Amino acid sequence: MTDANTASLIVERHVVIVTGSGAFTVGGDVLTGPVDSVDKLEKLIEWAHGNRGLLQPIPAGDADADPARIWVVGAGCRHLITPDPGAGDSGLVEQLGRSLAPLVGRGWELRHGKGRAVVLARGVGAQRVSVEIVAELHPWLVGERDDLVEDAAELGRRLHRWSAVLGALPAGSGAASAAVINDRIMRARAGRRGAVVSEPGVLPANVMAEIRVQPPWCAPASEVEEEFEHSDQLVWLTQECPELAAAGTLTFGYGQPQVLDAITAAAASTGQKRPFGLWRVTLPPAGDMRLPQMLPPPHPQMRLDTPTLAWVTTEDLDGLAKDVRDGGAGLPAARLGIEQAIVWPQQTRLLEAWSTRLREAREEFANDAPLRALVDSAAAEYLQALADPEPWADPAWRQHFQPAWAAAIAARVRFRGRRAAMRISREYRLWPVYARDAAMIYATGLDEATGEPVDLSDTHSRLGRMTVTHQAAVTDELILEVLTAENTAEVAAALSAALEGPGQRTPIAVAPKMEASNPRGVESPASETAAVDADQGPLNGASVTAKGSAAKDDVTPSPTTAGTQSGRASNRAVSGGAPAAVLHTDGLWLADGTRVELGPPIVHVGQVAELAYTHHLGYRLTAKYNEPGQIWITEAACQEFGIDVAAISRRDRAKSLRQLTENIDFVTGAVNEGWSLGGAGEDPNAHRLGTWTRVYRDDKRGVMIALIPGMGTGADEMPILSDEPAPAQIAKRLQLLADALRFPWKINAGVTAVDLMLQTRTKTWSPQEWRDVVFAPSTTAPPFGIGDVESDFDWSRRPTSDERQRRYIHAYDRGGSYVAGIAGLELPIGDPIHHPDGAPFNAKTPGYWLVDIPETPDWRLPYVLNPRGLQFTGPKWVCTPTLERAIELGYQPQILQAWLWSRHGRVLLGWYERFRDASAMLDLDDPDAQAARDQAKIIRTHGIGIIGSDEHLKGKPAYSPERRLHVLAKAKANIVYRLHQIGEKTGQWPLAVATDTVLYASDDPDPVTAWPGGPESFGRGFGQYKPEGSGLLDEHLEHLNGRDYRGKRDLIPAREWRANLCTDAEGC
Known part of the structure; x- marks a missing residue:
């Protein structure tokens, strides 16, 4: 590696920085004033090259020299480039080319450079000038520091240091900057001994490499609660530079791959040294294996109860074969039913030199935090981009598209994390409550021997070590948030928000639940899953049909399932997370679009209420209280149940419905079977339905039955009904509303608003004070006028x-x-x-x-x-x-x-x-x-x-004209x-x-x-x-x-x- 002083001198000769205020050397010396025209740019090139000895070609070993560079940043771009400098860096290349086009008529050659650059070249006397013009509105080298965009001295310092230590100029992004380093290494190998990768690693269309380290996974609320019992704090435990730690130690394939049939692939997989490749295997059900229940499955595509066909890497085969104690699954390749493989005969540690250079740069920048952060960013971005063809669309970059490499790196990081989790479980008897990518969240307490907080960080300093990056106290609010979570997605959101701040309180995508029968499985939010208990099965032989299509027995079950959080998980767990379902003539529609086909015909409203119990409808508000489930009945279904919808008076829908439904068979049949109806009014013997009616039994909690024909459909009253939505849409909209407010729609807007006021109590008031003092009905009349x-x-x-x-x-x-x-x-x-x-x-x-x-x-x-x-x-x-x-x-x-x-x-x-x-x-x-x-x-x-209405609220809680x-x-x-x-x-x-x-x-x-x-x-x-x-x-x-x-x-x-x-x- 070139020593710093020499490298600085070389960079000084090769690069000129142009900001809004002028042109500068890398050392920060002023060369000219603002370069705000193509003419001034041309003069700058000729003068700097001819008179100052600057803009010299950049040596590239035995290969042809690279062009010198003019680095135009920030306001310098706006001065020079027309017509639209606001298009962002990705559009600057085309704009730059258009702006420089007049120079072609003056004898300059103009061509597209590598990445976000164009190259100008022309013979000047006996010499040839070749300059790469790189334009960046926000240079990658400044990171998040907007104030440094125009700081030529700091830009030059970082450029000095980067090129001195890493042997290459930075590019316009972290991935591109790391790719340039790899290209320099490959060019140095050309013509010598050493592997050179010149082609992309495109996979056949039917091969899907698993590039995820660990999809978001979360323990159910009951397990998190158990971990909280002996914990004082949450810690975010993550691997330090996980991809970089893996890249240099892995063997990768390159060149032309070979396709192996089942017999050949099986033999190759059990050989003394497996070739680098991808293997089509059948992952057995996780439930059939002795795996820790407080860890996610050892492969993202593994399910609980169903075998899964998947393409896995050689690194996956090695990891799965290890003992469970060491983070594996005790699953040798012979048990995976290998059907096919793609292997690369040519293989070596292709990223070892690259990785070594970046590791050494991290050490060199130990006291230069901005540059060390940029090295980490470049490494991570590059290795993650290996599976993405978009950054490498330029023909000069195409060899960096290597999805099989990315999959192998992901597998190495995954099994390293599992190995650490198993070690921690033995040493501290702790399990993660959440995992995502290369990080895990633990709930920790005090060390029994020392009385100090338990530190789960590794004591060594090698890359890939586990280190605690965030800590937060386990508070009563967090415990309550976990206990009242509707599903594991909300548990995950609460845990992440506690460590990462309020910005993380938006819903976090969580890996889909493997099977409904798994009490520890990860669940989707209630709005994304059908509310059917897979253990009980649908009531009366009802069958679930996703999106209204016919159910198919011969289709392998999807990773997502019809199921909400099971009551088994905790005696505090809510039975369902959906506030409402919509009953139509073709079945019961749930919030995710699932249609439940009903068996025997429904003859009375009690059977409708029973559907809410069967499908666990209801919305949890606190650890001890749920809002009752709701069944909304469409107009067509009301007609089938014998309600004369056409006779409903639009002037007073609720009163009209009560009259029309009094003592009809749909109502009296329920009463005869032991059901009770709320809202009888002055006549306790009257049996009828209003727009909203509570239907209940002595042995069960009430269900709210809502008759849609009794509701307004105007946009100023019920926007969720105003555009004639389908039943599935109504259910979805009610779910979206409840999830957004964390409170369901209740009867009408006024009731919903007031009940939500009573629900949003602050900690400074007790529940009784909140209702009896804060929201006691006002007795103060507003002054006249x-x-x-x-x-x-x-x-x-x-x-x-x-x-x-x-x-x-x-x-x-x-x-x-x-x-x-x-x-x-x-x-x-x-x-x-x-x-x-x-x-x-x-x-x-x-x-x-x-x-x-x-x-x-x-x-x-x-x-x-x-x-x-x-x-x-x-x-x-x-x-x-x-x-x-x-x-x-x-x-x-x-x-x-x-x-x-x-x-x-x-x-x-x-x-x-x-x-x-x-x-x-x-x-x-x-x-x-x-x-x-x-x-x-x-x-x-x-x-x-x-709250100021005498007619609707006077004398009741929350009445307050003064507010x-x-x-x-x-x-x-x-x-x-x-x-x-x-x-x-x-x-x-x-x-x-x-x-x-x-x-x-x-x-x-x-x-x-x-x-x-x-x-x-x-x-x-x-x-x-x-x-x-x-x-x-x-x-x-x-x-x-x-x-x-x-x-x-x-x-x-x-x-x-x-x-x-x-x-x-x-x-x-």
């Missing part, structure tokens, strides 16, 4: 003469307007204290304040103290957030009287967070997710309204804050505001780019603004009259407007 101020905006103004010259008007909707301000909002608790002479204003104290309303001199904005532009003749009551915003805007209203709550808190914070998370989780380009998202919006909107008024006031105050901020910053002021819609005039036809508020306030998140509608300003002036605004329905919806723009815009 407060609605004049505490109401939604309904305001417009006439455009100025300058504004009237603009062509368009755009309306923007504020997302989650009411709930957006809840996160930091102090809300009243209990009764207020009266201050008849007023009190000093405190923005943190909720209250009603009687104030004189001053006149507003600012006609450009709606007035926060008079949102509808009314004529006030005296003082008015306002809430704290309104008065706070008025004071911040410079008004000084006199406080005459006050009702203030000394006890207060952010009691709706948890409720708000559920909707915030659900809105983000469901914001997908999927109609079912969008329907569920819209349903969540209905819930939160109704929730804010109903509703404070939430409304906060939303109004925040709207004014944003409008004022935009106006002061840009000079653009709204023309109208109606509730949570604001309108601006613009000359830009695109409402997205016309938004005046900047990117931080634009989007689909809570409190952000998104386009709602647009139109021509001239045609909208009648609605901008200085009074209330009524023009929204005359605007063209945003999606339609933008679609029309696209038809006229090239490339839209």
Whole structure:
């Protein structure tokens, strides 16, 4: 390896760095000012090469020299490349070629270089200049440090060090940089002794190499709970540089492979030294082998109860044959029924020299953390990319596509991890609770001998060693989250989030459960599996048909199965994770699209309720409480059960249904067999069904039966039903909604919202205090006339003469307007204290304040103290957030009287967070997710309204008009804050505001780019603004009259407007 000083001198002669501020040597010396044209680039090349002795060819041993390099980074790219520097590094090569094309007419040769580069070459006198132009908007060499993109000195330092230690210049990515090193090694071998790989290792189409180390796997909640009993902390135990540790020690094949038949393959597999290859085997069921139940299977494709055909590597054969004690399966090749093999006669440790060079670089960079991290990144990215053809599409890179190598490396890493897990089980009697790739999560306690925390890290320093990288305490919250998990996917999410932070709380994909009968198997989320207990079998001979297709007995079972978390796993485990199923004329539809064909015809509603028990419907909320399961019955099924659907009154559906179902056979048959029906009302002897009815027996918990014909189907009431969805879609949407909110739909939006408020208790309150104190029904009546101020905006103004010259008007909707301000909002608790002479204003104290309303001199904005532009003749009551915003805007209203709550808190914070998370989780380009998202919006909107409703909630828990008024006031105050901020910053002021819609005039036809508020306030998140509608300003002036605004329905919806723009815009 070249010594550092010599290498630095060489790199100095071969590379010039171009940033936005100019051209620099690798040592950081300034060469020129900004290189912002092709002419300046040409002059730079000629001057640097001719006058400074720079840009010299890079020696490449016995091979031809490589071109010198001009490395254009950051703003330097934007100066030099046209027309679109924002396309990213992947598109810069084509742009670079187009920008440099004029040089061809001046005698320069222009060709595509290796990777993200083009090469310029031309004879200059007796010499030939050849320069590789590499363009990177964000150089890979700076890692995540955006602040270093324009730092020529640090870029040069890293380039110095990298090339000095690794013997090659870095490329535009980690994988490419590592590939360059390997290519240099291969070129040095050419013409000498040593293996040279020049062709890709493409596999036959029917051969699928297993390149996963370990798909996500998690122990069931009951096993995790057992591990928690003797644990104080979670630790994330992972292998250090696992792929790099394996690559240099493995033998890989190259050249032309051979296909072996069953007899030849079997003989080769049992030879003294197996050739490198892939072997088609039958993996026996894991359940038939004496394997540890607290570890995943030894191969990702192995199932619990079913043999599996798979292609495995030679490394897999070696690992499976080892004793279970050593991480293997005690499974010799002779027991695998080898049918075929692909082997490579030529084989050697092809990556040994490459691996050695990177290992030595890690040691060299021991005190240079950024470069050491880049070495680790390059090694991992390259070895993982061996199985991906995309990075190697360039013909110059094609030899790096080697999926069989990647599979062998994955197997080596997998069995190394299993070996470590078995050693830890012997030494510490601990098992992993979660595994993913080369890492595992353990729950650990204190060492009995020393009293210190158990350290599972290996004591040696070799690569591949097990090392603890993250630790977290086992908290009561974590234990509860695990115990209340619906499935192992949620257990995995809780464990990972505890160690990796809140960002990991999005659902984690978990390897599919092997078979439903496996109590330790990994399970998919309830929304991804059919809710049928494989042990009990379907009730009354029912059969499960996936996606409505006929079941086939001759098909090998899929790794995913119909099954949810079994009740056997723990006496605390929930019997099912699905909130609802939909009963139609062709069977029962579950959330994953599975149709359960029913056997004997259903004759009464008790049999419908029985389906909820059979398929474990219900939604767990706490360790001790589940919401009952729901069966939704379609209109067609209702008709079959004898309900006269056509006679249902649309004016009062629930009352009409009760009348139509009273004492029909479908109902009385259930009563005669011992079932009871809720909702009898004044007549306890009446037997009937409403839109929602609780059906129960004395020996079983109730089931909610929902009759879809009794529900509204409008988009403003039931978005999940508004587009005539199929039964499977309804079930899926209910599942999506429940999973996103962590709470199911219940009866209607108001009930769902209020029950969710009661559910989202904070730890500072006991359950009894939460219900009896925090959410006790309010006894404080709002002061007379407060609605004049505490109401939604309904305001417009006439455009100025300058504004009237603009062509368009755009309306923007504020997302989650009411709930957006809840996160930091102090809300009243209990009764207020009266201050008849007023009190000093405190923005943190909720209250009603009687104030004189001053006149507003600012006609450009709606007035926060008079949102509808009314004529006030005296003082008015306002809430704290309104008065706070008025004071911040410079008004000084006199406080005459006050009702203030000394006890207060952010009691709706948890409720708000559920909707915030659900809105983000469901914001997908999927109609079912969008329907569920819209349903969540209905819930939160109704929730804010109903807590102040005398008609629906007065005297009941959560009734609190003062909280509703404070939430409304906060939303109004925040709207004014944003409008004022935009106006002061840009000079653009709204023309109208109606509730949570604001309108601006613009000359830009695109409402997205016309938004005046900047990117931080634009989007689909809570409190952000998104386009709602647009139109021509001239045609909208009648609605901008200085009074209330009524023009929204005359605007063209945003999606339609933008679609029309696209038809006229090239490339839209």
